[in-house]
Amino acid sequence: DSDAVIRDLVAKVDVVVENYGPGVMEKRRWHYEALREINPRLVMASISAFGRVSPLSHKTGFDWIAQAFSGFMYMTGPSDGPPHPVGVGMADVTAGVHAFASIGYALFNRERTGEGQWMDISMVDCLFAMHEMNLQVPQVNPEYQPRRMGNHHHLICPCGVFKSPQGHVAILVVQNQWRNMCRA
Numbered sequence: 001d002s003d004a005v006i007r008d009l010v011a012k013v014d015v016v017v018e019n020y021g022p023g024v025m026e027k028r029r030w031h032y033e034a035l036r037e038i039n040p041r042l043v044m045a046s047i048s049a050f051g052r053v054s055p056l057s058h059k060t061g062f063d064w065i066a067q068a069f070s071g072f073m074y075m076t077g078p079s080d081g082p083p084h085p086v087g088v089g090m091a092d093v094t095a096g097v098h099a100f101a102s103i104g105y106a107l108f109n110r111e112r113t114g115e116g117q118w119m120d121i122s123m124v125d126c127l128f129a130m131h132e133m134n135l136q137v138p139q140v141n142p143e144y145q146p147r148r149m150g151n152h153h154h155l156i157c158p159c160g161v162f163k164s165p166q167g168h169v170a171i172l173v174v175q176n177q178w179r180n181m182c183r184a
Helices: 002-010 032-038 063-070 090-113 123-131 133-140 175-183
Strands: 015-018 043-048 117-122 159-164 167-172
Touching (some): 032 043, 090 117
């Protein structure tokens, strides 16, 4: 019986990580509150596209959905073209890294308090937080509209991907580096 195996393991482990679709853990009674009854010191991370406690938590989503919903696809691709996905599973990976960090802090907290805890990791939130300039600049300059740049940055020059005899080269030179760039 898989329920008996899971409950036996939960009594002995420090951490549970899950990324099931909406309602799966609750249906099986493997959600945090149920598992906490077995092991009050349990640290658990749930990873999903929209989080377990959000207006969209009922929706299933995968990496590309998180990239689109977070605005990353809007910011990726040719400046005059349609949105593009990033060529790697960045939502999956960054959510895993955020979960890893939160688990470490939760275990540290548990050592101090004796209490376990549950972390709700949203792939969309993890990607949204990576927008840096798109979130920061409009706070200072409300006229700034984030837009797709393609191979060249519209605030820094020279910056871009350029063809060279050996392939392509990526260059980003800020103002105080220009003299060294010219020498190179």
